[in-house]
Amino acid sequence: xxxxxxxxxxxxxxxxxxxxxxxxxxxxxxxxxxxxxxxxxxxxxxxxxxxxxxxxxxxxxxxxxxxxxxxxxxxxxxxxxxxxxxxxxxxxxxxxxxxxxxxxxxxxxxxxxxxxxxxxxx
Amino acid sequence: xxxxxxxxxxxxxxxxxxxxxxxxxxxxxxxxxxxxxxxxxxxxxxxxxxxxxxxxxxxxxxxxxxxxxxxxxxxxxxxxxxxxxxxxxxxxxxxxxxxxxxxxxxxxxxxxxxxxxxxxxxxxxxxxxxxxxxxxxxxxxxxxxxxxxxxxxxxxxxxxxxxxxxxxxxxxxxxxxxxxxxxxxxxxxxxxxxxxxxxxxxxxxxxxxxxxxxxxxxxxxxxxxxxxxxxxxxxxxxxxxxxxxxxxxxxxxxxxxxxxxxxxxxxxxxxxxxxxxxxxxxxxxxxxxxxxxxxxxxxxxxxxxxxxxxxxxxxxxxxxxxxxxxxxxxxxxxxxxxxxxxxxxxxxxx
Numbered sequence: 001x002x003x004x005x006x007x008x009x010x011x012x013x014x015x016x017x018x019x020x021x022x023x024x025x026x027x028x029x030x031x032x033x034x035x036x037x038x039x040x041x042x043x044x045x046x047x048x049x050x051x052x053x054x055x056x057x058x059x060x061x062x063x064x065x066x067x068x069x070x071x072x073x074x075x076x077x078x079x080x081x082x083x084x085x086x087x088x089x090x091x092x093x094x095x096x097x098x099x100x101x102x103x104x105x106x107x108x109x110x111x112x113x114x115x116x117x118x119x120x121x122x
Numbered sequence: 123x124x125x126x127x128x129x130x131x132x133x134x135x136x137x138x139x140x141x142x143x144x145x146x147x148x149x150x151x152x153x154x155x156x157x158x159x160x161x162x163x164x165x166x167x168x169x170x171x172x173x174x175x176x177x178x179x180x181x182x183x184x185x186x187x188x189x190x191x192x193x194x195x196x197x198x199x200x201x202x203x204x205x206x207x208x209x210x211x212x213x214x215x216x217x218x219x220x221x222x223x224x225x226x227x228x229x230x231x232x233x234x235x236x237x238x239x240x241x242x243x244x245x246x247x248x249x250x251x252x253x254x255x256x257x258x259x260x261x262x263x264x265x266x267x268x269x270x271x272x273x274x275x276x277x278x279x280x281x282x283x284x285x286x287x288x289x290x291x292x293x294x295x296x297x298x299x300x301x302x303x304x305x306x307x308x309x310x311x312x313x314x315x316x317x318x319x320x321x322x323x324x325x326x327x328x329x330x331x332x333x334x335x336x337x338x339x340x341x342x343x344x345x346x347x348x349x350x351x352x353x354x355x356x357x358x359x360x361x362x363x364x365x366x367x368x369x370x371x372x373x374x375x376x377x378x379x380x381x382x383x384x385x386x387x388x389x390x391x392x393x394x395x396x397x398x399x400x401x402x403x404x405x406x407x408x409x410x411x412x413x414x415x416x417x418x419x420x421x422x423x424x425x426x427x428x429x430x431x432x433x434x435x436x437x438x439x440x441x442x443x444x445x446x447x448x449x450x451x452x453x454x455x456x457x458x459x460x461x462x463x464x465x466x467x468x469x470x471x472x
Binding site: 009011014017020021024054055085091095100101103104106107109114115118119 | 432
């Protein structure tokens, strides 16, 4: 059965690129355009990993990671931050919130797939 | 060209000139800004949305194409690997091994027919001997007949005493005639058998010749087919390798396209921030306090920069506010460095 990845980004084109990359590798994708919408997707269904932008309207990615950690079912959900942000302070904040990896956009498909395969829940 | 323009602009718009301009035309400038900023902001936002829409449409088409390309890439790679593992020589060798039993069966059949032909020829020799033996039987019968005639003459000459012997001589003569007849019959039958065997031998000889020719032809045909197949497989192998190479190149180009398409996200962020900052300036100009000179250029820039997310935004021309120009919100700017196209960086794992 295909694993499910939650893709969170306010840019529709970026979500589409990530989805195309992941689907080509056999993953199923759920999409959300900000942290709040993404939290609504954490409704008990099995999600194996999240790929999350940082700067988004509504709820930013780092806040989303922190909120997801408070939910028992998603406490160990691996989150890859995929963002244009490259400042160390932001990375530190993401790490402190519980993110597992940080990729600065633009991403290359093999690079993203490698990170996903390393962190995806069984 | 933009750099030259910028240098000219810098020369023309010195801080002093800017201050003078602001002092003289400040209210008019504020009015122009208030009027034009919403228009600029609208244009920027329209551009941003149109680019986003266009890229979305392109990606929508690409979404249907990419899986097919991916499938073609993996299929080409698999075909090339399969042919590469076996190789044309390997496949031909496999086919030769598979056809070997068939070739051996044909050869065995030819060999069996040759042995049968030899048997038929030996049978011909045996029938010749039988014919000779039958001839000898007839010769013996003839001799016996002569002997019986002589015995009958001698018995007649003996008179009464030879009567019994005459009976025996007559019986021997009868048996001699019977033997001669039997010998003739054997000769006839043997001759019939010889004729039949000779016909079988001729037929077998012709069949063996045909089989030998067919066997040789079959071997040549197998070799020809295997050679043709080998050439075809070599061609296919080359073709598959070419396809695999092209597929790899296509895959790399797809990945590069994925990277290039992400410019829209960056453009979106830059234009989005520009749009928001224009709106902020418009709102500030609408504020009577700001219009009265409360706008601070340095603080404005600091706030703008605090919202930068991308490295290239931080590479924007370093701005310093000229002291005389601060009251009017004027700034001087260094020459902009060329914008570097961003490339994927390493993943940071925590």
